[in-house]
Amino acid sequence: MNIPSDNHKPQQPGAAAAEGAEAHTLASARRRRLIKLGAVSPVVLTAVSRPVHAVTGTCVNPSGFISVPTFNSRHPGALVCTSQGPTYWNGVASANKSLSPYKDMFRNVFGGTSNAKLYDVLASGSEFDRYCVAAYLNAWSGAAGFPITANQARAVWGTIMGVPLPSGLTAYPTASLGWDQAMTLIWLQSLMSA
Structure with a gap:
């Protein structure tokens, strides 16, 4: 039996x-x-009902993020983004702490009052702060297809946190989207690997 x-x-x-x-x-x-x-x-x-920590995401700016599922269903693979996330940049920054931009102060890049260096934020900052720094580093390094500029990436943190932006920056994403920290984090996560 x-x-x-x-x-x-x-x-x-x-x-x-x-x-x-x-x-x-x-x-x-x-x-x-x-x-x-x-x-x-x-x-x-x-x-955004798909996994947000995919190895590749959708390389679109905030205004295009809402229509990504429709676009992808009609053009599979057309908007693939292979940018690196905070874990990758933490490894790079740890090995290059004495170099800019990793040694730059968070407040000088993003605004606010934090005296932390970018490498410190990547190692132990909040998830939102870590993804903002990773977005900046992807744009700064010229990551292929990354959908925003370094200055737009710099403006994301201050715009969402409601703090004055460093000189020369304009709000990003625009207020018309009505995004908060949670929605902005979902978008940032969709741009890069974990």
Whole structure:
């Protein structure tokens, strides 16, 4: 007589469907909470319902980010972005702490009052700060296809945090998008690997 082991238990009829329904219900509940809090609109939630830590993302500026799923469905692979994320830049910065821009003070690049060096922020800053620094370093290094300039990347942090921008910078992303820190982080994560 063949008795199934614990590792190979037969699945109960309908168990897969129940698991799928439960996952869908949890995702729907999360979306409803975000909408109630006014964090993001339903359209934005639809636009970013894919994994944000992909090895490659979508190389688009903030205004184009909302329409990425539609564009990608019609032009698969056309907007592939292979920029590096904070983990990569932390490794580079750790090996080059005495060089600019890694040794530059955060406040001199992005505004605000932090005396931390960019390499310190990459190592132990908040996730949002780390991704802002990585965006700046991708633009500064001339990463192929990176959709924003170094000055636009510098303006992201101050714009979202509501602090005065360094001289010569203009708000980015524009206020008309109504993005907050969470939505901006999702966009930044879509531009680069982790």
